[in-house]
Amino acid sequence: MFSERILGVDTSALRRVLALVRGGSVISFAGGVPSPELFPMEELGDVIMDVSKMREAFQYGPALGIPELREELAGYMKSWSVETSGGEIMITHGSQQGIDVVARALIDPGDVIIVEAPTYFVALNTFQIYGPEFVEVPLDSRGISTELLEGLLQELESQKKKVKMIYTVPNFHNPAGVTMSERRRKKLAKLAEEFDFIILEDNPYGELRYLGKRVRSIRSFAPDRTIYLGSFSKIFAPGFRIAWLNAPKWAIERLEVSKQTSDVCTNTFGQYVTLEFMRRGYLWKNVERLRRAYWPKLRAMLEALDEFMPEGVEWTEPEGGMFVWLKTGKDADALLPRAVERGVAYVPGSVFYALKPERDRMRLNFTFESEDRINDGIRILAELLS
Amino acid sequence: MFSERILGVDTSALRRVLALVRGGSVISFAGGVPSPELFPMEELGDVIMDVSKMREAFQYGPALGIPELREELAGYMKSWSVETSGGEIMITHGSQQGIDVVARALIDPGDVIIVEAPTYFVALNTFQIYGPEFVEVPLDSRGISTELLEGLLQELESQKKKVKMIYTVPNFHNPAGVTMSERRRKKLAKLAEEFDFIILEDNPYGELRYLGKRVRSIRSFAPDRTIYLGSFSKIFAPGFRIAWLNAPKWAIERLEVSKQTSDVCTNTFGQYVTLEFMRRGYLWKNVERLRRAYWPKLRAMLEALDEFMPEGVEWTEPEGGMFVWLKTGKDADALLPRAVERGVAYVPGSVFYALKPERDRMRLNFTFESEDRINDGIRILAELLS
Numbered sequence: 001m002f003s004e005r006i007l008g009v010d011t012s013a014l015r016r017v018l019a020l021v022r023g024g025s026v027i028s029f030a031g032g033v034p035s036p037e038l039f040p041m042e043e044l045g046d047v048i049m050d051v052s053k054m055r056e057a058f059q060y061g062p063a064l065g066i067p068e069l070r071e072e073l074a075g076y077m078k079s080w081s082v083e084t085s086g087g088e089i090m091i092t093h094g095s096q097q098g099i100d101v102v103a104r105a106l107i108d109p110g111d112v113i114i115v116e117a118p119t120y121f122v123a124l125n126t127f128q129i130y131g132p133e134f135v136e137v138p139l140d141s142r143g144i145s146t147e148l149l150e151g152l153l154q155e156l157e158s159q160k161k162k163v164k165m166i167y168t169v170p171n172f173h174n175p176a177g178v179t180m181s182e183r184r185r186k187k188l189a190k191l192a193e194e195f196d197f198i199i200l201e202d203n204p205y206g207e208l209r210y211l212g213k214r215v216r217s218i219r220s221f222a223p224d225r226t227i228y229l230g231s232f233s234k235i236f237a238p239g240f241r242i243a244w245l246n247a248p249k250w251a252i253e254r255l256e257v258s259k260q261t262s263d264v265c266t267n268t269f270g271q272y273v274t275l276e277f278m279r280r281g282y283l284w285k286n287v288e289r290l291r292r293a294y295w296p297k298l299r300a301m302l303e304a305l306d307e308f309m310p311e312g313v314e315w316t317e318p319e320g321g322m323f324v325w326l327k328t329g330k331d332a333d334a335l336l337p338r339a340v341e342r343g344v345a346y347v348p349g350s351v352f353y354a355l356k357p358e359r360d361r362m363r364l365n366f367t368f369e370s371e372d373r374i375n376d377g378i379r380i381l382a383e384l385l386s
Numbered sequence: 387m388f389s390e391r392i393l394g395v396d397t398s399a400l401r402r403v404l405a406l407v408r409g410g411s412v413i414s415f416a417g418g419v420p421s422p423e424l425f426p427m428e429e430l431g432d433v434i435m436d437v438s439k440m441r442e443a444f445q446y447g448p449a450l451g452i453p454e455l456r457e458e459l460a461g462y463m464k465s466w467s468v469e470t471s472g473g474e475i476m477i478t479h480g481s482q483q484g485i486d487v488v489a490r491a492l493i494d495p496g497d498v499i500i501v502e503a504p505t506y507f508v509a510l511n512t513f514q515i516y517g518p519e520f521v522e523v524p525l526d527s528r529g530i531s532t533e534l535l536e537g538l539l540q541e542l543e544s545q546k547k548k549v550k551m552i553y554t555v556p557n558f559h560n561p562a563g564v565t566m567s568e569r570r571r572k573k574l575a576k577l578a579e580e581f582d583f584i585i586l587e588d589n590p591y592g593e594l595r596y597l598g599k600r601v602r603s604i605r606s607f608a609p610d611r612t613i614y615l616g617s618f619s620k621i622f623a624p625g626f627r628i629a630w631l632n633a634p635k636w637a638i639e640r641l642e643v644s645k646q647t648s649d650v651c652t653n654t655f656g657q658y659v660t661l662e663f664m665r666r667g668y669l670w671k672n673v674e675r676l677r678r679a680y681w682p683k684l685r686a687m688l689e690a691l692d693e694f695m696p697e698g699v700e701w702t703e704p705e706g707g708m709f710v711w712l713k714t715g716k717d718a719d720a721l722l723p724r725a726v727e728r729g730v731a732y733v734p735g736s737v738f739y740a741l742k743p744e745r746d747r748m749r750l751n752f753t754f755e756s757e758d759r760i761n762d763g764i765r766i767l768a769e770l771l772s
Binding site: 044045058059061093238265 | 388422425445508511619623649
């Protein structure tokens with residue numbers, strides 16, 4: 001009875017990760033969700049009480065989102081060096097819906113989508129729905145290697161293959177933790193122009209920078225070719241499912257159709273709560289709080305890795321976000337049951353590849369556990385890897 | 387740059403309707419949204435204050451929805467004579483997402499989808515995304531004519547065309563206002579078995595019955611072949627976008643993948659608010675209130691139609707819901723600008739057809755305006771039709 005489309009989605013990765021995330025008392029480096037004890041309960045209560053008196057918060061809203069929040073976010077985009085307007089913003093149910101809305105509006109079966117290796121695997125599942133051909137481009141410590149990408153694009157062109165889109169997480173990459181350099185962002189923007197493709201810039205972690213300097217958005221270098229995805233799930237509360245996309249004017253009308261046919265409009269109540277949370281300055285206070293809470297956890301993980309890991313194990317040193325990416329030299333899938341038995345969970349790297357999985361990588365989340373448990377967990381992992 | 391899929395969606399109907407709904411001071415029979423002055427503000431405030439203290443209401447939730455709400459809804463399904471369990475329920479962002487999640491998981495390009503003529507046109511737009519072939523089956527005052535349907539199925543079978551699904555709004559149809567009889571529901575269930583197709587039973591208005599007796603759900607006659615869609619948008623508050631689907635066990639796993647790739651999970655805050663609203667008995671109090679508010683409006687419209695309409699104009703006499711369907715003998719599209727000029731808006735019937743639009747029909751919403759304005763609006767329409 002099922003469609004080819006849905007049968008084509010390989011859900012094994014998602015299942016394995018969800019099973020890990022649900023794991024009971026283990027020290028979990030597997031998740032990617034915010035710590036509930038860091039939710040700003042007082043400010044939330046404050047804002048929610050006021051919004052609960054607004055009748056319009058309980059009504060249907062426009063497909064693109066409530067105008068006030070769209071304007072607010074257009075202003076926010078300046079902090080990423082993007083000049084835009086509310087007319088180029090759409091509010092979505094999480095960035096995940098942003099990915100789906102864009103894929104639905106752009107991908108025809110057989111279109112080439114370039115994805116990072118590794119990449120965020122739920123995005124892969126969503127792209128799969130629309131039948132593209134995946135091509136992988138490798139990451140190094142400064143993000144996508146644009147030299148390799150250029151070669152790849154030339155090769156694809158010579159094969160008469162049309163690249164429709166490249167999907168990238170430029171800041172504090174999930175799972176790799178790396179950030180794309182400004183030089184490479186510029187170069188990517190140029191390549192998009194030259195080879196006529198769209199950049200889907202997914203930036204859920206951008207505000208979670210603990211050191212170093214913000215790098216301008218890719219969209220600021222290629223405003224007419226980049227669709228930017230932003231999210232409140234990591235900096236406010238995922239439970240409202242409020243995120244947004246910022247797209248060039250020419251794309252908005254068809255993206256709106258894509259949204260309408262998905263779920264009519266984003267929940268109005270959550271939009272007003274988010275708007276008020278921003279307007280009262282609570283959001284930036286909260287981002288500060290999260291940075292202060294997460295930065296020592298990242299340091300604890302990097303220090304423990306340094307202290308305990310055997311020779312030959314390598315890891316990325318992120319300046320923000322939620323993940324450290326480990327190259328272990330051992331089969332991380334095979335090791336997982338023993339790690340869980342010893343009380344530590346991680347996500348094996350193999351799930352993060354569209355085509356050719358690397359089997360010796362691990363994604364380690366550092367935002368969930370306490371510094372002590374991070375230290376213990378890394379010690380145990382190091383023993384297993386020795 | 388756009389996909390064939392999105393370019394294939396004919397949005398003209400949606401635009402025209404939205405433009406009408408936004409119309410300023412006219413007497414609007416065009417909408418389909420609840421009256422904001424009927425939102426249960428006090429009970430909402432009450433529930434929201436308590437939910438705003440629950441940390442879990444701000445976190446990600448399971449893809450299928452929070453277990454407590456799924457259990458509650460499984461219990462509710464008994465009132466439609468359906469025996470089910472929480473394991474067969476999924477919470478969605480509005481019924482619209484239910485339609486999308488189901489279409490994504492079931493429809494392959496070229497599959498035959500049978501739709502009512504007329505039918506809810508945003509559902510048509512969503513189906514279109516997945517490339518089906520539409521076949522229309524006509525409605526009369528007792529819903530789908532199952533005799534005509536049987537003939538149609540035999541014909542399609544002889545042409546070796548596989549029917550994947552039939553989409554129906556059995557209670558207080560949008561736009562036709564009619565309710566499918568129990569005999570026909572039974573027959574439809576038998577046909578689904580015989581010709582091996584799925585029934586998508588969309589029931590957003592079922593609780594808004596003002597007279598007569600509830601008819602059992604189609605799903606109660608064909609539990610293994612029917613996916614039922616229920617919604618809180620018309621009986622509680624659309625602003626949370628909380629709805630659900632109730633599907634046979636065999637379908638749930640792939641529907642879950644469909645939901646995950648759409649937007650991960652439904653907003654958790656709205657789910658907890660809805661759950662508490664049900665548990666405290668506020669929902670049924672609210673449904674009673676809505677029935678009491680809408681029934682006199684329906685009566686006012688039917689009486690005005692009776693008093694003012696010229697010979698030859700016919701209309702359905704719904705026992706509930708939000709819409710009366712008028713057969714005017716005049717071109718309703720052509721008449722619309724003049725009606726709006728005279729201060730009355732309606733939705734021309736032509737937008738509600740997948741294939742062969744009837745041009746002399748109008749959909750009239752009766753839940754939005756006051757009884758006096760309903761009377762005035764019908765008088766003006768009658769003058770224009772004379």
